Every structure is written in structure tokens, then in C-alpha cells.
Amino acid sequence: MSTPSANNPLFADLDVEIFPDHPIGQETWYAVGGHADMMLRPRTTEALSKIVRRCNESEVPLRILGSGANLLVADEGVGGIVLKLDHPHFREVSYNLEGAPELIRAMAGADMQKTMHETVKRGLGGLEQMAGIPASVGGAIRMNAGGAFGEIADSVHAVACLDRRGETVVYPREALKMDYRTTNLPDAPILWATFELKDRDPLNLRERMREIFLYKRKSQPMADKSAGCAFRNPTDPATGERVSAGMLIDRANLKGRSIGEAEVSERHGNFLVMRTGAGKATDLIRLIDVIKEEVSADSGIELQTEVVIWDRG
Ligand SMILES: Cc1cc2nc3c(=O)[nH]c(=O)nc-3n(C[C@H](O)[C@H](O)[C@H](O)COP(=O)(O)OP(=O)(O)OC[C@H]3O[C@@H](n4cnc5c(N)ncnc54)[C@H](O)[C@@H]3O)c2cc1C
Incomplete structure (x- = not known):
């Protein structure tokens, strides 16, 4: 239908x-x-x-x-x-679950940054590595969002999804495989996640969160319209090591390349930004194709998108 x-x-x-x-x-x-x-x-x-x-x-x-x-x-x-x-209802966060001060449950629509700030204020450590990563809790789990300082998987305790009948299925940590920007969760709505955090000094946590945020702000065009890193960091077939997609894009001389209003950021090669509100999604999609082609020609490495593209296909 x-x-x-x-x-x-x-x-x-x-x-x-x-x-x-x-x-x-x-x-x-x-x-x-x-x-x-x-x-x-x-x-x-x-x-x-x-x-x-x-x-x-x-x-x-x-x-x-x-x-x-x-x-x-x-x-x-x-x-x-x-x-x-x-x-x-879908933005609620519950603290002190089952009487355990370190256990929290966030509904899928809860804002990741607000949740992180609140946990830091309460002296609960484990989410501060998410500083500067815009996300809902559901989106952060689906993507296993994170970076150089850790990822959301580090503190996940369980995740609940809805199956095809709309029944809630809970996946405990042991059943989850959360790797670089992927999980083994089924392609189904995530309803909530529980996180097992650690009792920490709130001042130290705040300082750590600030450091991580400043590091990101220094290296990434955080204020521009983007989707964060457009490509996954690929594995170099020659060495078996993960290499930076941004570095490959930079090496292929693509920084600053633009199509319509879509542009490869001068600050970070893996960030594709929209210069103005007049741009089209097609500009970005064409730019993605050009980058894939030119990086492949330059390094022999095939890039794969990290940004999720929705179309009628
Ligand atoms: C400035 C900027 C910086 C960024 N920096 C980082 C970074 O450092 N590290 C990083 O990992 N990412 C980064 N990102 C990308 C983004 O923040 C993450 O991928 C984040 O997890 C996306 O969450 P979202 O709620 O916005 O998901 P969306 O973009 O809305 O959706 C992403 C995917 O998740 C699915 N999804 C969303 N909610 C649910 C749900 N409840 N159930 C099932 N599936 C769901 C969607 O269907 C889609 O497939 C950055 C983005 C920006 C704009």
C-alpha cells in the first residue's frame, strides 16, 4: 500500500x-x-x-x-x-530507575544534549563524550553516535524497540553489538534506552564536557548547516586500518568544492555544508557523488555515506 x-x-x-x-x-x-x-x-x-x-x-x-x-x-x-x-511523552527521562541512582531511562525522543547536561549536573558520568553531537536519544542509539572521546554504546544498558506487531522487545547490553556508527538492532522504531552511568564529581564532568565541546568546535564547522560527517571513515584495503574520510577528501583537493549552494567545508573535508537557505538537496546529493568518484580516482578507496538519505527509491 x-x-x-x-x-x-x-x-x-x-x-x-x-x-x-x-x-x-x-x-x-x-x-x-x-x-x-x-x-x-x-x-x-x-x-x-x-x-x-x-x-x-x-x-x-x-x-x-x-x-x-x-x-x-x-x-x-x-x-x-x-x-x-x-x-x-517520548521526551521523558527517568532517573534513579529501580532505586539505582546510576541507572536512567530516556525515551527515544529525548534530546541528547539536554539529557547529557542533566546527568552531568547530577554527577552521573558516561554521556559527556556526546558533547556537541546534536541528536535525539533514538537517533544517537541507531547511529551509535560518538567520536574520538567515546560513543553512546559505552554507557548503554538496554534498548527497547517495537517489533512488527508493535510489541516492545528489550535488548539487554549483552545482546547488542554496537560498532563504529552501526548497531545490530532491527530496522524498527527505538522506544527507549537505559544507561548505566557512574557516580562522578559534577565539576570534573562539566570540565570534561567543556573540553570535548571545545575540541569539536575548533576542528568542525559546528555552526553551519550540515549533517556532521557525510562519509564513514573507510578501512584502507592495503593496510586494514581505518582512515579518515576527511583526510582522503582533503588529499583529493576537494575542500571548498561546491555544487549550487552545497560545499565541502574548508574547515573539515568530511563536512558538507549548505551555504545559504536557497540550496537544494540535489546539490548535496550530486556533491556526494562527485566526492566518491574523485576520492576513488585519487586513493582507490570507495567512500560510503554516513548521512542517511531518504528518497522515493
Ligand atoms: C554539527 C553536527 C555535528 C555532528 N557531530 C557528530 C559526531 O561527532 N559524532 C556522530 O556520531 N555524529 C555526529 N553528527 C551526526 C548526528 O548528530 C548523529 O548521527 C545523531 O546520532 C543523529 O541523531 P538524530 O536524532 O538527529 O537522528 P536523525 O538524523 O533524525 O536520523 C538518523 C537515523 O536514525 C534513525 N532514527 C532516529 N530516531 C529513531 C528511532 N527512535 N528509532 C529508530 N530509528 C531512529 C532515522 O530513521 C535515521 O535512519 C553531527 C551532526 C551535526 C549536524
Whole structure:
């Protein structure tokens, strides 16, 4: 089935806001790209669970939009349903879970930066390596977001997803394989994650968080419209070692290269930025293709995108 119409009874009885023909491209950090045929904003887990089950039963494609910091929506937009989990219910963070001061649970729509700041204030260590990484908790888990100072996997205790019937399935840490920007989680909505943190001095944690943020700000164009690193750092087939995609892009003389309003950042070769709001997603997609071709010609290494691209394909 393609996208149901706005007054389709599929969701009419549910506690959900329905946004037909919604400009989701504008909800990403790039702020370019097209519309979703339909965006749904459930208000409860029960409504979310029923949406997931009904979409699967009716074979309606389902996508989850987090904070849009690693997402590029094609200009033609996307079909099916886009779920946005930003109702207050999906942003809740619970502390002192089961009486354990170091255990917290964050719903998938919780803001990663706000959650990190609150844990630091409470003297709970383990999320400060996320400083400067814009994300929802669900998006951070899906991408296993992180960098030189660690990744979210370091403190994950369990993750809950919804299966095709809309039932909650909990994956304990031991069942999770979280590697460089990937996880073994099924392609399903993440509902919440629990984190096992460490009792630490809040002042030390704040200082650490500040150091990590300043390091990022020095080397990356944080204020520009981007999706962070556009490409995964590849493994060099000659050495078996992971190499920096930014370094390969720099070596291929691509810094500053632009198509339309999309440009390879002069500050960091792996950041593709939108110079103005007048750009198109197509500019970025074409720039990505040019970079892949030229890096391959220069180094023999095939780059793969880290940024998730949504289109009608
Ligand atoms: C300035 C800047 C700096 C960045 N620096 C870093 C960095 O240092 N390290 C790093 O790893 N990343 C970095 N990024 C990329 C981005 O912050 C991360 O990938 C982040 O995890 C994306 O989270 P999100 O909520 O925005 O996800 P989105 O961009 O909305 O979505 C990304 C993917 O996650 C899926 N997803 C989102 N929520 C859910 C859910 N609840 N259930 C299932 N799937 C879901 C989406 O469907 C999509 O496939 C940066 C981005 C920017 C703009």
C-alpha cells in the first residue's frame, strides 16, 4: 500500500496528530529537501504501537525522524509514513530507575544534549563524550553516535524497540553489538534506552564536557548547516586500518568544492555544508557523488555515506 490519505480510518481512532504533505526536509539540520506524504506525531506509546502494527499489516513504509542531524531528505520527498517522536511523552527521562541512582531511562525522543547536561549536573558520568553531537536519544542509539572521546554504546544498558506487531522487545547490553556508527538492532522504531552511568564529581564532568565541546568546535564547522560527517571513515584495503574520510577528501583537493549552494567545508573535508537557505538537496546529493568518484580516482578507496538519505527509491 502507498501512503494512506489524511482521513483514512487507519489512524483515525488513535491519539496521534496527523500532518499530511508535511515539509520534513525543513525539520532536518540541512533544512533542505521535500515533503513526507504523511507525518504522524503519536502522543502515547499505545498509539505508536498501533501505528507500527497497522503500517506493517498494510505494508505502508515507516520511517522515524529523530532530530534530523544525520539526515538528508531528497527534493522529491518521501512516501509512506514518517513518525516523529517528539511529543512530551517520548521526551521523558527517568532517573534513579529501580532505586539505582546510576541507572536512567530516556525515551527515544529525548534530546541528547539536554539529557547529557542533566546527568552531568547530577554527577552521573558516561554521556559527556556526546558533547556537541546534536541528536535525539533514538537517533544517537541507531547511529551509535560518538567520536574520538567515546560513543553512546559505552554507557548503554538496554534498548527497547517495537517489533512488527508493535510489541516492545528489550535488548539487554549483552545482546547488542554496537560498532563504529552501526548497531545490530532491527530496522524498527527505538522506544527507549537505559544507561548505566557512574557516580562522578559534577565539576570534573562539566570540565570534561567543556573540553570535548571545545575540541569539536575548533576542528568542525559546528555552526553551519550540515549533517556532521557525510562519509564513514573507510578501512584502507592495503593496510586494514581505518582512515579518515576527511583526510582522503582533503588529499583529493576537494575542500571548498561546491555544487549550487552545497560545499565541502574548508574547515573539515568530511563536512558538507549548505551555504545559504536557497540550496537544494540535489546539490548535496550530486556533491556526494562527485566526492566518491574523485576520492576513488585519487586513493582507490570507495567512500560510503554516513548521512542517511531518504528518497522515493
Ligand atoms: C554539527 C553536527 C555535528 C555532528 N557531530 C557528530 C559526531 O561527532 N559524532 C556522530 O556520531 N555524529 C555526529 N553528527 C551526526 C548526528 O548528530 C548523529 O548521527 C545523531 O546520532 C543523529 O541523531 P538524530 O536524532 O538527529 O537522528 P536523525 O538524523 O533524525 O536520523 C538518523 C537515523 O536514525 C534513525 N532514527 C532516529 N530516531 C529513531 C528511532 N527512535 N528509532 C529508530 N530509528 C531512529 C532515522 O530513521 C535515521 O535512519 C553531527 C551532526 C551535526 C549536524
